[in-house]
Amino acid sequence: QVQVVESGGGLVQIGGSLRLSCATSGRTSSFYDWGWFRQAPGKEREFVAAITWSGATAPYADSVKGRFIISRDNARKTVYLQMNSLESEDTAVYYCAARTGGWSRNPGAYDTWGQGIQVTVSS
Numbered sequence: 001q002v003q004v005v006e007s008g009g010g011l012v013q014i015g016g017s018l019r020l021s022c023a024t025s026g027r028t029s030s031f032y033d034w035g036w037f038r039q040a041p042g043k044e045r046e047f048v049a050a051i052t053w054s055g056a057t058a059p060y061a062d063s064v065k066g067r068f069i070i071s072r073d074n075a076r077k078t079v080y081l082q083m084n085s086l087e088s089e090d091t092a093v094y095y096c097a098a099r100t101g102g103w104s105r106n107p108g109a110y111d112t113w114g115q116g117i118q119v120t121v122s123s
Contacts, residue, residue, distance in 0.1 A: 002112050
């Protein structure tokens with residue numbers, strides 16, 4: 001059973017950067033595909049980025065393209081989301097999630113989720 005714990009969130013000013021980390025555990029966690037999602041108050045959970053176990057990345061959500069970068073370090077069993085040029089619209093709870101069988105934009109396709117971490121972007 002794979003478990004995940006997010007870290008690195010917090011309060012940042014518009015235009016700033018944060019790096020989220022998703023620490024994973026379990027013998028086979030390096031062979032999972034991972035996604036980052038976010039959910040703002042009153043909105044549905046939305047896809048942000050995804051990466052396969054081999055390091056191939058999915059097309060980013062249009063709203064973050066060119067600003068966010070997903071990566072993974074299998075030796076450290078950690079998945080990262082580097083967030084640059086943050087905007088107020090990026091304020092949300094961010095989740096990492098795991099699945100097998102390739103990346104997906106559909107939250108329902110993921111069967112393991114972290115507890116979520118708050119990112120707040122303010123002026």
